[in-house]
Amino acid sequence: MWGITVGPDGMIWFTDATENKIRTLDPETGEFNEFLQLEDDSLPWDLKFDNEGTLWFTEFGRSFLTSVQINDVNSLTEYRIPSNISSPSYFEFDKDGNIWLIESGPGILTKFDTYTNEFTQFILPSDGVGSETVNPIGLAIDNDGNIWYSQFRTSLIGKLNPNTNEITEYATGTLTAGTYQIISDNAGNIWTTQFRADRLIKISPQTNSISEFKIPTDNTFTQTLTSDSNGNIWFVERNENKIGFFNSQIPEPTNIIFDSNRIVVSRPQSTTTQFNLSSEIDVFFLARGNERVTGILDGITVEFTPSHIDPSAKTIVSYSVQAARNLPTGITHLTIGAATMDLSYYTGSFVEVEISTGLTDPIFLIGTSLCVLSAIIMLRKSGF
Structure with missing residues (x-):
């Protein structure tokens, strides 16, 4: 069972991937019923009702997005996803009624227009190791309409701005920790789990900040979570057969306020802020990068002054960012923050870093030399 939701009829609806069925549970009587038998290897994954009461679900095994009216099983309609082996998993509705879904197989984020029945696909960045993708799995939509997705094989979380089609990825947690299901709470915060690292991750898009919390039990293999009306988080510890609760109303012990979430670094110099x-x-x-599958800084050095602080302290922390000579120019992203010594807690912010050529950069020097040489040639031709 991967998907579960409450229907407009008050019944609990869920997917039975093992038996390729959609089932219901009557919460008053405890009675289970079969609603729909699907074809072999359908592997129904996620399911949700739209505002008109239509039931939608993804068929992970057969690469379909499917709809059905719950009072008429013959109304079942399957929409073939364009990719050959798409393996669709989680999906969400945006404010316009479009469906956004994850194609876990090819690493594609897909929009389905429920009025025109057209698919629009966005190819996600590769993992930096060959041409393999990062197996996106979870999906959530924040209050501004941005589409967030989690990476099954890495510690990265991605965001698609549907207005600009720009994709940005951020490093979280422990290297290849494996982020899984991802949700948005009633305050617009994004939450996900790291099932290999036993952590809950909170991202606040409004402040561009991130916090990570260690689950007390080790090897829980926590994959799924939800939030209640108060914004508290409930999660399933798969290996421990436990339900966990996280009180998100308790203030965090560490608070960081950045002067700016954007800096410019001229390679190979450093910039301090x-x-x-x-x-x-x-x-x-602690600083993390996001250019490789591990989340390790690649071509960037970050130094902090001071390197740590004692409890109950308030201070201004300086940090310098240096770019290697061979680092490509353009935009990259760092996660800058503070952690406890045992890494059970981390809080920080996403910082956009623009890498540019500096005065001592080889490309700059070559370009300057060519300009000087051209000027000398022109002067000589002019008789000077």
């Missing part, structure tokens, strides 16, 4: 920090616990400072 700062953030204000107050903390009730002992923390040290």
Whole structure:
């Protein structure tokens, strides 16, 4: 069972991937019923009702997005997803009624227009190792309409701006921790799990910040989660057969305020900026990159002053970012923040870094030399 929801009839609806069925549970009587028998290897995954009461679900095994009226099983309509082996998993409705879904197989984010029945696909970045994709799995939509997705094989979380079609990826947590289901709470925060690292991840799009919380039990293999009306998080510890609860109303022990979430670095020089920090616990400072599958900084060095602070301290922390000579120019993203010594807690912010050529950059020097040489030639031709 991967998908579960409450229907307009008050019944609990869920997918039975093992038996290729859609089933219901009557919460008053406890009675289970079969609603729909699908074809072999359909592997129904996620399911949801739209505003008109139509039931939609993804067929992971047969690459279909499917709809059906719950009072007429013969109304079942399957929409073939364009990719050959799409393996559609989770999906969400946006404010316009479009369906956004994850194609886990080819690594594609797909929009389905429920009025025109047309698919629009967005190919996600590769993992930096050959041509393999990162197996996206979870999907959520924030209050601004941005589409967020999680990476099954990595520690990265991605965001698609549907207005510009720009995709940005951010590093979280422990290297190849494996982010899984991803949700949006009633305040617009994004939450996901790291099932290989036993962590809950919170992203606040409004402040561009991220926090990570270690689940007390090890090896829980936590994959699925939900939020209640108060914004608290409930999650399933698959290996422990437990339901976990996280009180998100308790203030975090560390607070970071950045002067700016964007800096410009001229390679190979460094740029120094700062953030204000107050903390009730002992923390040290940590930077992460997002250019490779591991989340390791690649071609960028970050140094902090001071390197850590003691409990109950308030201070201004300076950090310098240096880019290697061979680092490509353009935009990259870092996660800058503070962590406890045992890494059970981390909080920080996403920082956009623009890499440009510097005065001592080989490309700049070559270009300058060519300009000077051209000027000399022109002067000589003019008789000077």
